Amino acid sequence: MLVFIIKRLLVAIPVLLILVVGTFILMYTAPGSPFATERGIPPAVLANLEAQYGLDQPFVVQIWRYITGIVTEFDFGPSFIYRDQNVNDLIGQGFPVTLTYGFWSFVVAVIIGGALGILAAVKHNTWLDYLAVGISIGAQVLPNFVLAPILVLVFTLWLGWLPGGGWQGGQWQYIILPVIALSTSFMASIARISRASMLEVLTSNFIRTARAKGLPMHRVIFRHALKPALLPVISYLGPAFVGMITGSVVIDIYFSTGGIGQFFVASALNRDYGVMMGITVLLGTLTILFNLLVDILYAWIDPKIRY
Amino acid sequence: MTQFYILTASTVLTMALSTAAWSQETHPVTGDKLAEDQTFSYRLLDQFPSIDPQLVEEVEGGHVSRQLYEGLLTQNADGTLRPGVAEEWSSEDNKTWIFKLRPDAKWSNGDPVTAHDFVFAWRRAADPATASEYAWYVELAKIEKAASVIAGELEPEELGVRAIDDQTLEVTLGQPLPYFPQMTVHYTFMPTHQPTVEAHGANWTNPRNIVSNGAYTLEEMAVNEFFRLKKNPEYWGADDVIITEVTGYVINDVNQALNRFQAGEFDMMDELPAGSYPRLEAEAPDVAHSVPRLCSYYYTVNQSESGHEALKDPRVRTALSYAINRSVITDQVLQAGQAPAYSFTHWATAGFELPDIEYANWSQEERMARAMELMVEAGYGPDNPLELDLIYNTSENHRQIATVISQMWRPLGVTTVLSNYEWQSYLDIRGNQNFDIARSAWCGDYNEASTFLDLLTSNNDNNDGKYNNPEVDRLMEESLTQADPQPTYTQVEKILAEDMAILPIYHYTQNFVLDPSIRNWPMENVENNWYVRDIYRAAAE
Numbered sequence: 001m002l003v004f005i006i007k008r009l010l011v012a013i014p015v016l017l018i019l020v021v022g023t024f025i026l027m028y029t030a031p032g033s034p035f036a037t038e039r040g041i042p043p044a045v046l047a048n049l050e051a052q053y054g055l056d057q058p059f060v061v062q063i064w065r066y067i068t069g070i071v072t073e074f075d076f077g078p079s080f081i082y083r084d085q086n087v088n089d090l091i092g093q094g095f096p097v098t099l100t101y102g103f104w105s106f107v108v109a110v111i112i113g114g115a116l117g118i119l120a121a122v123k124h125n126t127w128l129d130y131l132a133v134g135i136s137i138g139a140q141v142l143p144n145f146v147l148a149p150i151l152v153l154v155f156t157l158w159l160g161w162l163p164g165g166g167w168q169g170g171q172w173q174y175i176i177l178p179v180i181a182l183s184t185s186f187m188a189s190i191a192r193i194s195r196a197s198m199l200e201v202l203t204s205n206f207i208r209t210a211r212a213k214g215l216p217m218h219r220v221i222f223r224h225a226l227k228p229a230l231l232p233v234i235s236y237l238g239p240a241f242v243g244m245i246t247g248s249v250v251i252d253i254y255f256s257t258g259g260i261g262q263f264f265v266a267s268a269l270n271r272d273y274g275v276m277m278g279i280t281v282l283l284g285t286l287t288i289l290f291n292l293l294v295d296i297l298y299a300w301i302d303p304k305i306r307y
Numbered sequence: 308m309t310q311f312y313i314l315t316a317s318t319v320l321t322m323a324l325s326t327a328a329w330s331q332e333t334h335p336v337t338g339d340k341l342a343e344d345q346t347f348s349y350r351l352l353d354q355f356p357s358i359d360p361q362l363v364e365e366v367e368g369g370h371v372s373r374q375l376y377e378g379l380l381t382q383n384a385d386g387t388l389r390p391g392v393a394e395e396w397s398s399e400d401n402k403t404w405i406f407k408l409r410p411d412a413k414w415s416n417g418d419p420v421t422a423h424d425f426v427f428a429w430r431r432a433a434d435p436a437t438a439s440e441y442a443w444y445v446e447l448a449k450i451e452k453a454a455s456v457i458a459g460e461l462e463p464e465e466l467g468v469r470a471i472d473d474q475t476l477e478v479t480l481g482q483p484l485p486y487f488p489q490m491t492v493h494y495t496f497m498p499t500h501q502p503t504v505e506a507h508g509a510n511w512t513n514p515r516n517i518v519s520n521g522a523y524t525l526e527e528m529a530v531n532e533f534f535r536l537k538k539n540p541e542y543w544g545a546d547d548v549i550i551t552e553v554t555g556y557v558i559n560d561v562n563q564a565l566n567r568f569q570a571g572e573f574d575m576m577d578e579l580p581a582g583s584y585p586r587l588e589a590e591a592p593d594v595a596h597s598v599p600r601l602c603s604y605y606y607t608v609n610q611s612e613s614g615h616e617a618l619k620d621p622r623v624r625t626a627l628s629y630a631i632n633r634s635v636i637t638d639q640v641l642q643a644g645q646a647p648a649y650s651f652t653h654w655a656t657a658g659f660e661l662p663d664i665e666y667a668n669w670s671q672e673e674r675m676a677r678a679m680e681l682m683v684e685a686g687y688g689p690d691n692p693l694e695l696d697l698i699y700n701t702s703e704n705h706r707q708i709a710t711v712i713s714q715m716w717r718p719l720g721v722t723t724v725l726s727n728y729e730w731q732s733y734l735d736i737r738g739n740q741n742f743d744i745a746r747s748a749w750c751g752d753y754n755e756a757s758t759f760l761d762l763l764t765s766n767n768d769n770n771d772g773k774y775n776n777p778e779v780d781r782l783m784e785e786s787l788t789q790a791d792p793q794p795t796y797t798q799v800e801k802i803l804a805e806d807m808a809i810l811p812i813y814h815y816t817q818n819f820v821l822d823p824s825i826r827n828w829p830m831e832n833v834e835n836n837w838y839v840r841d842i843y844r845a846a847a848e
Binding site for chain 2 (some may be wrong): 016030031032033034035036037038039040041043044045046047048049052060061078081083084085087090093148149152153156157160163164165166167168224252253254255257258262269270271287
C-alpha cells in the first residue's frame with residue numbers, strides 16, 4: 001500500500017509539470033496582454049512593466065523561473081492585474097472561502113443525497129421512492145446558475161431572510177444560499193447513484209440469506225448492505241469533492257463570495273498570468289491528491305481491491 | 308448597588324443625549340433632518356486592480372481614489388472647480404502655474420500635506436520605473452519634459468514641477484494650457500505619502516499600511532468581495548463630512564446586484580441590466596436616474612493601409628454614417644435617455660457648443676437617399692456589394708447595436724460580418740488595425756472638448772482608425788494657445804463630419820439607481836465624479 005502511494009505521488013510530479021508547461025504555452029499563444037488598455041501605454045512604461053514581471057525574458061527562462069520560484073520558495077509570483085497584491089495573498093484570501101462553502105456543500109449533498117437514495121431503494125416502488133426520485137431529478141436538471149438567482153429572489157428580495165451575497169468572514173447567514181445552490185445537483189447525483197446501487201445490493205444473494213435468517217431490516221441495511229452499496233458512490237465522491245472545494249465560478253459570481261472560482265475566470269479574461277497559473281497548479285494538485293485518496297478508500301472498503 | 312445605579316443612569320442619559328443630538332441635527336444647507344445611520348454603500352461591477360492613485364487606470368479605482376485622496380483641486384456637485392488641497396491657483400501665461408496649498412491639510416497619520424508630496428506623486432506617475440498605465444496623462448497635461456521622462460530619456464527630477472516651499476507648488480508646462488487646473492482633479496495627480504510608499508513598496512495600499520489625505524481612509528478590503536472606508540478625522544474639512552462609513556460590494560452579475568439593491572442591501576448601483584431602465588424609471592422615478600455622462604459611442608473606421616480600400620473613400624464612410632438610424636438605437640435598443648450623436652464631442656461637455664452638422668437636421672429618409680447616391684458615386688451598390696468586417700467586444704448592448712446597424716447598411720449593398728471578441732483580444736485586434744469597422748467609445752478624462760478631439764489627431768496613440776487630416780492637427784495645435792478655443796473645436800467637429808472620420812452613434816447617459824434617502828448626489832457632474840464627503844442620508848419623513 002505504501003509503495004503504491006509513493007509511486008502515485010511520484011507520478012504526480014511529471015503530471016503537474018506537464019500541466020504547468022501546457023498552461024504556460026496556452027497562455028502565451030492567447031492574443032492580448034495583461035497590460036493592454038484602451039488608452040495605450042507609452043513604450044518605455046510598457047518595457048518597464050514587462051521587465052518588472054519578467055515578460056521580457058525568453059519563454060524558457062520565464063517558465064524556469066516560475067517553477068523554481070514555486071519549488072524553492074513556494075512563491076507563485078505577483079498578480080499582473082491587481083498590482084498591489086501577489087498570487088499567494090489572493091489565493092490565501094479566496095481559497096478558504098471556497099473551501100468553506102465547498103466543504104459544507106459536500107456534507108449537505110452526501111447526507112441528504114445518501115439518505116434520499118437509500119430511502120428510495122428500501123421503499124422501492126412506493127410513493128416515498130417516487131418522491132425521492134422526483135426530487136433528485138428536479139434538482140439535477142436545475143443548473144446552479146438558474147437556482148442561484150431564484151434563491152436570491154425568494155430569500156433576499158421577497159422574504160428578506162438572508163443576505164443575497166457577500167461573505168463577511170464566513171458568517172453562517174452568508175454561507176446558506178451558496179451551499180444550497182452548489183450542493184443541489186451533487187445531492188441529486190448522489191441520491192441517484194446510491195439508490196441504484198442499493199437496489200442492486202438488496203436483490204443480491206447474501207442479503208436474501210441475511211433476511212432469510214430473520215435479521216431485522218435495519219440491521220440488514222446498515223450491517224450488510226450499506227458498505228457494498230457505497231462503492232459506486234465513493235468513486236463519484238472523490239471528483240465531486242474536488243469539484244466543490246475548488247470552487248464554482250457560478251457561486252462566486254452570483255453570491256460575490258470572493259472565492260477562487262471567480263479569480264480563475266477573471267484571470268483568464270484579464271490575462272493575469274500569475275493568478276491563472278497559481279490557481280491551475282492548486283487545482284491540479286488537489287485533483288491528483290483526491291483521486292489518490294479515493295483509490296485508498298476504495299481499497300479499504302472493497303476487500304477485492306489490493307494494490 | 309447605588310454606584311451601579313448611578314452608572315447605568317448616566318450611561319442611559321449619555322446615550323439618549325447623543326442619539327437625540329444626531330437625530331435632531333439638520334443639514335446646514337438643505338435643512339433636511341439627518342438620519343441616525345450615516346453610512347453609504349454601493350455596488351462595484353468589478354474589483355479595482357489598484358487604489359494607488361498613480362496606478363489607478365479605470366472607473367472603479369477612480370471612484371475610491373476620490374474618497375481616499377484629495378488633489379490640488381476637486382469638483383463641486385455641478386463639476387465646476389473647487390479648492391482641494393490648494394486654496395488658490397494662478398498663472399500669468401497659462402504656462403507657469405502656482406498653487407498655494409492650505410496649511411491645515413493633513414495625512415491620515417497626522418503629517419502635513421505639502422507641495423513636496425505632490426512633486427513626489429507627479430514624478431512617480433511619469434517615472435517609467437513606476438510603470439503607470441496612466442503615465443500618458445502627465446504628458447497630456449503638457450508638463451514640461453514629461454514626454455522625455457516617460458520615455459526614460461530624462462530623470463524624473465527633471466519634470467516641470469517643483470515645491471517652492473511647503474505651501475507653494477510651481478508647475479511649468481511645455482506649452483500654454485488654459486484648462487490645466489481642470490486636469491489636476493484627476494486621480495493620477497493626487498498626492499501620495501512618500502515615507503509610506505518607500506517603506507512598504509507595492510503593499511503600501513494595504514489597509515494596514517495605507518496613509519491617505521482625503522475625507523476617508525481604507526479600513527478593510529477583501530479582493531472581489533468588498534471594501535470599507537471610515538471617515539478620516541485628520542481631514543482638514545472633516546467637520547463638514549457627514550457620512551461616516553462607505554462600503555463597496557463587488558457584484559459581477561448585474562441582475563443579482565439589482566435584486567440585492569431592491570432588497571435594500573446597498574444604496575447605489577450604476578451599470579443597470581440592459582433594457583431595464585424604462586421599467587425601473589416607471590416603477591420608481593425617485594430611485595432611477597438618467598444623467599448625461601461624458602462618453603461618446605462611435606464606430607472606428609480603419610483608414611490605414613490594412614483597411615478595406617472602400618473605407619478610404621470619404622463618400623463610403625459618409626454613406627455608412629448616413630444610413631445609421633440613431634434614434635432607433637437610442638429609443639428602441641438602449642431606451643435610457645441617450646442622445647443620438649452626429650458629432651464626436653459629448654453635447655454636455657463644458658463650454659462646448661454642438662456644431663451645426665447638416666445631416667443631423669435631415670430626416671432619416673433624406674439621409675438614406677443621399678447615402679444610396681454616395682455609394683453609387685463611389686462605385687458600390689447592390690450590383691457591386693461591399694463586405695465589411697465589424698468587430699465589437701463582448702456585451703449584449705454592443706451585439707444588439709451591431710446587429711441593428713448591419714441591417715441598416717444592407718440596403719446600401721453592404722454585407723457585414725460581425726465578430727465578437729473578449730476585451731483583451733479585442734484591444735489587440737483594434738490596436739493593430741486588423742478590422743474594417745470597430746465598435747469604440749471614448750470617455751473624457753477632463754471636462755473640455757479637447758479630451759475628445761485630440762483623439763483624432765494623426766499622432767495620437769488611440770487613433771485606431773488612423774484618420775489623418777493635417778488641417779485637424781493644425782487647428783488642435785492652435786487651440787492650445789487661444790484664449791477661447793471653443794470656436795476652433797466647433798470648426799474641427801465640422802471637418803470631422805465632412806471627412807466622416809468616425810461614425811458617431813450616441814452620447815452616453817449615466818443610468819443608476821440611488822436610495823432616495825441619500826441626498827446631495829452630484830447629478831450634474833457629467834464626468835460622474837462623486838465625492839461621498841458632500842452627500843448625506845436624510846431621516847425618514
